[in-house]
Amino acid sequence: MQRLNRKIFVSTLSVVALLTVAGCHKKQAAPPPPPPPTVTAPTPTAEITVTPNTINAGDSAVLTWKTTGANDVSIEGMGQVATSGTQNVKPTESTSYHLVARGDGGSTDATARITVNAAPPATNNLNENNVDDATFHQNVKDVFYDYDSYDITGDGQSTIQQDAAFLKAHPQLKVVIGGYCDERGSTEYNLALGENRANAAKQALVNAGVDASQLRTVSYGKEKQFCTEHNESCWQQNRRAQFSVDR
Amino acid sequence: MSKVLRTSRQVKSKLFSIRFFIALLLFSLAGSGISHAQDWVKTGTNLGVQRIRLAAxxxxxxxxxxxxxxxxxxxxxxxxxxxxxxxxxxxxxKSMAPPLMPGSPQEINLSQWSAAPSNAEMVAFGALGVSSGRITVFGWLFDAKNAQSPQILGKQYTDNATADSARMIAHRFADEIISRLGGGINGIAETKIYYVSGRVGNKEISVMDYDGQGAREITHLGTISLSPRISPDNSRLAFASLGRRGWSIRMYSMDLGRMVAFNSPGGTTLSPAWSSDGAKLAFSSDKSGDPEIYTSDASGGNMRRITAFRGPDVSPVWNPKTNSQIAWVSGRTGLPQIYIMDSDGANVQRLTDGGYATSPSWSPNGQFLAFAWDRKYGPGAPGGQDIYVMDIASHRWVQLTHDAGRNDFPSWSPDGRHIVFQRESNGHSDLWTMLADGTQQQALTHNGSSSMPNWSWK
Structure with missing residues (x-):
């Protein structure tokens, strides 16, 4: 019991410290003047929101709450919190954040619900800013090139537009663009050509509005073949710019 | 002594006069067709046409x-x-040579060697002994046609009694003979070949003797390392390596036996090449957002960009005779072609007229480029990738490999008489050597996972 209290105390302290450092809502955070001992005190009000209210597993969301007339505010699962505040949360499953605000005028509660889309099995450890690989590859498709060319084709252009839309919606996402070539041709030249392919894809994404600082390029030439058969359909699969999350 | 000198001078002047005669002959036949192509390559690569008949x-x-x-x-x-x-x-x-083992000048009867069926003009012979863990070799080279004063060379070697020492002594004595009978050009028996070992995904840099013996891995980086280039003094090895941030040029000190600093620029940096004085490197970097050729000093400082054209520019190599020109590969017009330019980027000249041409190597005398060329490259085209040699002044070329796998990365031996290259067939890649006229092709490795050879400068 004592340990639990200490835990609550420490977490409260850290939230307070966070708020102080963040400098948010200092006025509201200030202790209210001692209320007159009267039964006519107003009923507390409480609001809580989570943004966005749907995320993928591994993503984070921002929880924001605001109360008035309360001197004891707690959120289920988080313990006692400041009367108003914001906090990053990273739930691994769909969660209801239940806030209870108690004051002299009684108590009020509010709830915010976040839906977490299940993570596919066997994802890597994801840090806060990352999208899992399956989601990433669903939304960001590879770009394929013609034989011995690094020009973006018509098909490639529409792929780039879709890729760019996703990347712009996730501006914190860092992406590696790998340039690949088919098995024919010479090793050194293919590495340079692969670099041109990766750069062409990068430039097309930047032209479509993606921040260049999200993107970096690596050429793999023909050193890491995706498809190892010796025919045109396989070669076509290898002539590509492949996008992956930069971890 | 003066007689010995006269003998070797006679041999030399004989070779030179043959070469001069061939040059004249070629001049008079210039433009009369490709059937004489092999002759101009032979002559230009110091191979001569008439070979000295030698018995060992x-x-x-x-x-x-x-x-x-x-x-x-x-x-x-x-x-x-x-x-x-x-x-x-x-x-x-060996089957034509007399079944004799003359161990000293007193024991040799030259007429037995100069007579049919061996018909030797020169005989190399000697004695080998091992005692107290030391090997001692006495070797002689005699002119079989000069009964009066036949000795051209007499040498003695001593070393620890190991197989490596026995091979090294053989290399050294052979190089003495080659230098003496080959117009003063040093032999290559003591040279090394640096190359890439390993398969897709994990490639290290290795080295072996010129004849494929004594192979050992140099790097143990656990990544993909390519394009080894040994410095002219054999002290440093430059190569390209894939790290977490992409490709950079890395430097290994052969003297210290470890990696040393090289100031590789950011971005994909590939295909280093030493100038023949060891003072400069040329390489490809996409620092600017497009792969271009740069030069720098030997530590990567004083970088200077010398090409500025959209598209791949890669695989530079200096003219080792002058260091004032660079040949490289550019995809500026589509498929890769071989170009040359001054080392400051001026006077760009395209050498190949189509197909898919890569991997230039400049001959030590500055006269030729060897390179890989698929003259009918394209989807569905049945072209083969072969090694070619081009005479830079005339743009005449000759094909050295035919109908045998995919051939790439030729590299000249320091005597200009040999070329080592990579041959791929059935998914296996091995190193081969040949004379610079395309004859005497032989495999140096048989493990199926050796590529990108680079012949040492000495």
Whole structure:
């Protein structure tokens, strides 16, 4: 019991410290003047929101709450919190954040619900800013090139537009663009050509509005073949710019 | 002594006069067709046309130490192969040579060697002994047609009694003979070949003797390392390596046996090349957002961009004779072609007229480029990738490999008489050598996972 209290105390302290450092809502955070001992005190009000209210597993969301007339505010699962505040949360499953605000005028509660889309099995450890690989590859498709060319084709252009839309919606996402070539041709030249392919894809994404600082390029030439058969359909699969999350 | 000198001078002047005659002949035949192409390559690559008929006797064992026989076998085989590989001798085959082991000048009867069927003009012979863990070799080279004063060379070598020492002694004595009979050009028996070992995904840099013996891995980086280039003084090895941030040029000190600093620019940086004075490097970097050719000093400082054209620019190589020109590969017009320019980027000149041309290597005398060329490259085209040599002044070229796998990354030996290259077939890649006229092709490796050879400068 004592340990639990200490835990609550420490977490409260850290939230307070966070708020102080963040400098948010200092006025509201200030202790209210001692209320007159009267039964006519107003009923507390409480609001809580989570943004966005749907995320993928591994993503984070921002929880924001605001109360008035309360001197004891707690959120289920988080313990006692400041009367108003914001906090990053990273739930691994769909969660209801239940806030209870108690004051002299009684108590009020509010709830915010976040839906977490299940993570596919066997994802890597994801840090806060990352999208899992399956989601990433669903939304960001590879770009394929013609034989011995690094020009973006018509098909490639529409792929780039879709890729760019996703990347712009996730501006914190860092992406590696790998340039690949088919098995024919010479090793050194293919590495340079692969670099041109990766750069062409990068430039097309930047032209479509993606921040260049999200993107970096690596050429793999023909050193890491995706498809190892010796025919045109396989070669076509290898002539590509492949996008992956930069971890 | 003066007689010995006169003998070797006679040999030299004989070779030179042959070469001069061939040059005149070619001049008069210029433009009359490709059937003479092999001759101009031979002449330009110091191979000559008339080869000296040379016999290498089995060396005489002079001790009973149990190591004598195995070391003698190593020595005899290495010595014969070195002379045979040299490209300037018509070797008397072992079955044609007299079954004799003259161990000293007193024991040789030259008429037995100069007579049919061996018909030798020159004879190399000697003695090999092992005692107290040391191997001692006495070697002589005699002119079989000069009964009065036949000796051209007499040498003695001593080293620890190991197979490596026996091979090294054979290399050194062979190189003495090659230098003496080959117009003063140093032999290559003591040179090394640096190359990439390993398969897709994990490639390290390795080195072996010029004949494929004594292979060992140099780097242990656990990534993909490519394009090894040894410095002209054999002290530093530059190569390209894939790290977490992409490709950079890295430097290994052969003297210190470890990696040393090289200031590789950011971005994909590939294909280093040493100038022949060891003072500069050229390489490809996409620092600017597009792969271009740069030069720098040997530590990567004073970088200077010398090409500015959209598209891949890669695989530079200096003219080792002057260091004032660079040949490289550019995809600025589509498929890669071979170009040359001044080392400051001026006077760009395209050398190949189509197909898919890569991997230039500049001959030591500055006259030729060897490169890989698929003249009918394209989807569905049945072109083969072969090694070609082009005379830079005339743009005349000759094809050296035919109908055998995919050939790439030629690299000249320092004597200009040999080319090592990579041959891929059925998914296996091995190193091969040949004379610079395309003859005497032989595999140096048989493991199926060796590529990108680079012949040392000495």
């Amino acid at each position: 006797a089995s060396f005489k064992p002079t001790t009973t130490d149990p190591q004598t026989d195995p070391l003698k076998t190593v020595f005899d085989n290495t010595f014969y192969n070195d002379l045979s590989n040299a490209g300037i001798f018509d070797m008397v085959s």
